[in-house]
Amino acid sequence: MAGFKFSNRTAEEREKLFIGLYKNAFPAVARYVSKMGGTFDEAKDIFQDALVIYYEKSVECSFKLKTNEKAYLLGIAKHLWLKKHRENTRNVPVDNLDIENEEATQASDKKVLNFLQTAGKKCMDLLRSFYYDQLPLADAAELFGFSGVRSATVQKYKCLEKVRETVKEKALTYEDFLD
Amino acid sequence: MRTSLIETEQIEAHLMQRAEPGDQLVFEARLLLEPELHEKMQWQREAYHMVKLYGRDQLKQEIDAVHQKLFTHKEHLSFSQKIRRLFTNR
Numbered sequence: 001m002a003g004f005k006f007s008n009r010t011a012e013e014r015e016k017l018f019i020g021l022y023k024n025a026f027p028a029v030a031r032y033v034s035k036m037g038g039t040f041d042e043a044k045d046i047f048q049d050a051l052v053i054y055y056e057k058s059v060e061c062s063f064k065l066k067t068n069e070k071a072y073l074l075g076i077a078k079h080l081w082l083k084k085h086r087e088n089t090r091n092v093p094v095d096n097l098d099i100e101n102e103e104a105t106q107a108s109d110k111k112v113l114n115f116l117q118t119a120g121k122k123c124m125d126l127l128r129s130f131y132y133d134q135l136p137l138a139d140a141a142e143l144f145g146f147s148g149v150r151s152a153t154v155q156k157y158k159c160l161e162k163v164r165e166t167v168k169e170k171a172l173t174y175e176d177f178l179d
Numbered sequence: 180m181r182t183s184l185i186e187t188e189q190i191e192a193h194l195m196q197r198a199e200p201g202d203q204l205v206f207e208a209r210l211l212l213e214p215e216l217h218e219k220m221q222w223q224r225e226a227y228h229m230v231k232l233y234g235r236d237q238l239k240q241e242i243d244a245v246h247q248k249l250f251t252h253k254e255h256l257s258f259s260q261k262i263r264r265l266f267t268n269r
Binding site for chain 1: 180183184187188191219222223225226227228229230231232233234235236237238239241242243244245246248249258261262263265266
């Protein structure tokens with residue numbers, strides 16, 4: 001299966017992909033979580049996180065599936081389960097501090113993200129296709145109704161500038177707020 | 180493309196390490212001489228980070244919608260029952 005590339009252009013294609021992965025791999029993950037004493041919701045959360053990791057790894061061009069998707073997803077899920085349960089039992093002050101800091105950064109990111117989701121959804125969707133889903137330029141151009149690769153590229157950079165400006169403005173606003 | 184867009188493209192090439200060696204040198208020199216370019220680069224890096232968070236957030240919503248479908252729609256009943264049994268017959 002080396003070099004296997006799944007289809008992830010549209011929301012419909014991704015839905016098909018995830019239904020397939022769910023049917024193929026979720027039973028094994030759920031069986032594992034159940035055996036470890038976990039709940040249905042825990043199995044769901046862990047499997048969904050594993051799917052995100054699987055997806056992000058798969059869109060990176062360099063990623064080649066060394067094993068089948070079911071074994072891969074089960075492997076990530078087991079890793080996530082063990083990590084989660086190690087963290088829950090950890091009670092060292094230094095670790096707590098690290099977690100707090102991480103949460104603080106995420107909170108400020110979340111504010112900016114919320115703003116971008118409402119004020120700039122069109123641009124964010126376009127940028128998502130380019131940078132997160134890593135669609136080829138021609139595919140993204142067609143998907144978003146551009147006349148060609150050139151105009152899609154121009155729009156991509158316009159959107160990127162807009163987001164860059166928003167991120168800057170928001171960061172400076174929140175800084176004032178904190179002062 | 181207008182000048183600012185070309186610059187944005189150059190910043191991207193630099194951040195993603197895709198610039199030609201010659202262009203890379205010129206760009207690095209400009210970074211030293213132009214503090215505002217350096218600042219723009221920092222914010223652009225942050226913008227990519229936001230796009231990643233956005234993409235991940237959207238993907239999670241899509242995955243959750245698939246979950247809801249599989250565990251509520253009748254056509255997937257045998258699958259959902261098979262999974263639920265794992266957590267009830269213990």
